[in-house]
Amino acid sequence: MKTTINDIAELAGVAKSTVSRYLNGGNVSEKTKERIRKVIEETNYEPNSFAQSLKAKKTNFIGVIAPTLDSFVTSTILMAIDEELRKREYTTLIVSTSKSVDREIESLISFSRQKVDGIILIATGVTKKHIETINAIEIPVLVVAQESEEFTCIINDDYRAGFEMGQYIAGKGHQTVAYLGVTESDIAVGQRRKQGIIDGLAKAGVTDVKTFQTEFDFQDAARVTRDMLENYQPTAIIGATDNIAFGALKTISRLGKKVPEDYSLAGFGGYNISEVIHPALTTIRFNSEATGVTAAHTIIKMTNGEEVPPLQVSGFTFIEGESVKNLN
Numbered sequence: 001m002k003t004t005i006n007d008i009a010e011l012a013g014v015a016k017s018t019v020s021r022y023l024n025g026g027n028v029s030e031k032t033k034e035r036i037r038k039v040i041e042e043t044n045y046e047p048n049s050f051a052q053s054l055k056a057k058k059t060n061f062i063g064v065i066a067p068t069l070d071s072f073v074t075s076t077i078l079m080a081i082d083e084e085l086r087k088r089e090y091t092t093l094i095v096s097t098s099k100s101v102d103r104e105i106e107s108l109i110s111f112s113r114q115k116v117d118g119i120i121l122i123a124t125g126v127t128k129k130h131i132e133t134i135n136a137i138e139i140p141v142l143v144v145a146q147e148s149e150e151f152t153c154i155i156n157d158d159y160r161a162g163f164e165m166g167q168y169i170a171g172k173g174h175q176t177v178a179y180l181g182v183t184e185s186d187i188a189v190g191q192r193r194k195q196g197i198i199d200g201l202a203k204a205g206v207t208d209v210k211t212f213q214t215e216f217d218f219q220d221a222a223r224v225t226r227d228m229l230e231n232y233q234p235t236a237i238i239g240a241t242d243n244i245a246f247g248a249l250k251t252i253s254r255l256g257k258k259v260p261e262d263y264s265l266a267g268f269g270g271y272n273i274s275e276v277i278h279p280a281l282t283t284i285r286f287n288s289e290a291t292g293v294t295a296a297h298t299i300i301k302m303t304n305g306e307e308v309p310p311l312q313v314s315g316f317t318f319i320e321g322e323s324v325k326n327l328n
Helices: 005-012 016-023 030-043 049-056 072-087 101-113 128-137 158-171 187-203 218-229 242-254 272-276 288-303
Strands: 061-066 091-096 118-122 141-144 152-156 176-181 208-213 236-239 264-266 283-286 311-314 316-319
Touching: 005 016, 005 030, 016 030, 061 072, 061 101, 061 288, 072 091, 072 118, 072 288, 091 101, 101 118, 101 128, 118 288, 141 288, 152 158, 152 288, 158 187, 158 236, 158 264, 158 283, 158 316, 176 187, 176 218, 176 242, 187 208, 208 218, 218 242, 236 242, 242 264, 283 288, 288 311
Parallel strands: 061 091, 061 118, 118 141, 141 152, 152 311, 176 208, 176 236, 236 264
Antiparallel strands: 283 316
């Protein structure tokens, strides 16, 4: 089996970017150089001279893989990435995958063939196939929105945001709560955000919490809400995103009910329209623009072989609207 740059990094106990910097004549301490040199000799590792020559001739192209282009959060991140890269004379190449894992993999391979300097993957998840592909293409890849120990990542603080929302809903006296979430294959939203909400509610003594799975789609959220309300009557409904909350609002309105008089409602995302609708939606806005700026800075450093933090966490702002009734 062929030894890869990842194998060298692991055996030498250093970051992949450090090995890359060593191979390309960058700044590495003598002690680290000796460790890497020893591992290379022991494994008979032969650097890919073609890949190295490509790396030496930077294209100043950065590939960005996005799950969708019609999401407020994603589009905000994309615009910030593009703006920041332009300032540094990089060109952004953007592809949308329609939330398809297969298309994410195809796009990673396609960008590697286009000889981009680096790739930003706004991921819907990190599967075994992602790991294999990213390691195989040996181009710096920054993962945004999902966490993986294998790669450099930028994530939202989904657990803490969920916990804060759970505490808020409980603090308003709600004891019966429904959560409209997404598939657990999405670690960030499907698992961590949900767990934060459940833990935040539980810490405040709320145990009657039922979770329901929906797509990110507005119409599907409306359908799931309709089915839910036939068998379960919560006082508060929390959507995993504002879009899901809007789907719930559609069903509530069609049933002749009102928010917050009959059902309290909250979401995540902080879309501009969330403040415009009546009643204004209680939500959490993640610092998407800052995430985009950080992503641009990070991928440039990675393409230059510089050290970057393996995990960076973006903050959020709680926005109290008028959609949650105080039952106290």
